[in-house]
Amino acid sequence: MMSIILAGAGDGAGGRAVAGAAPVPGAAGVRGEHLGDRPGDRTELAHGRKYLEHEGPVAPPVAARRPSRRNQVIDAYAPVVDAWLRAELLLKGTVIHEQLVEEYGFTGNYQRVKLYLQQARPRIAAELGYSPKELARLHRRFEVVPGAQAQVDWGDEGAILAHVGIAKVYSFHMVLSYSRDPFCCFTTSQDLAT
Known part of the structure; x- marks a missing residue:
């Protein structure tokens, strides 16, 4: 019982x-x-x-499902986005969003474009004859010759040496693009002579 x-x-x-x-x-x-x-x-x-x-x-x-408003905004622009992807499959989502806003008056946010691209890119890749494995390998590699390029940035370290009379300390960061070797130097100014 x-x-x-x-x-x-x-x-x-x-x-x-x-x-x-x-x-x-x-x-x-x-x-x-x-x-x-x-x-x-x-x-x-x-x-x-x-x-x-x-x-x-x-x-x-x-409750009965209501039609999703999310997809309705991007659906009107789907043929345009699909045509762009057929021309250049690896076109970035940010570029697509910017072009939709500037050229077509798109009012949706970037997230809507990104979600649409998640389902559209594999579909269009299949139309173009790419297998999922080939699609995963597709990317643009940026190659440089040794010593030709470096990425640089400045950092503000604040008053870490104020106790010894140095009011402000900055850090200069540089990474060589070919070898990815980092370099860092601490300075008291950010002028060209430094």
Whole structure:
């Protein structure tokens, strides 16, 4: 026989009838009694009978799906984006978004374009005859000859040497593009002579 107890406050069930649960001695409001053993319990049992007599869990009703507004904004521009991808499959999403805004008055955000590209790029790659493996290998590699290029940046280190009388310290960072070797130098100014 299935035990039915009234779960009390403090046990996480919020005062609902719990089917299939064993009595919990000492639980708040339960005191190890079965539903129906106390006066007034029969009324509580009658109110919950439709749920207790049902075989299996009773799920709340599911609302009907509304059409997604997210895709509607980008869908009007899908043929344009698809044509751009057919011409250049690896065209960046940021470039596509900028061109849509400037040339076509697109009002959606970049995230919408990015989500569309996630499903459109593989589809168009398949149309063009690329396998998923080939698509994963497609990328543009930027090659430079040794010593031809470096990336540089300045950092503001603040007053880390103020205790010795140097008010402001800057750091000069340089990374060689070919070897990726880093260089860092701390200075007190950011002028050309430094």
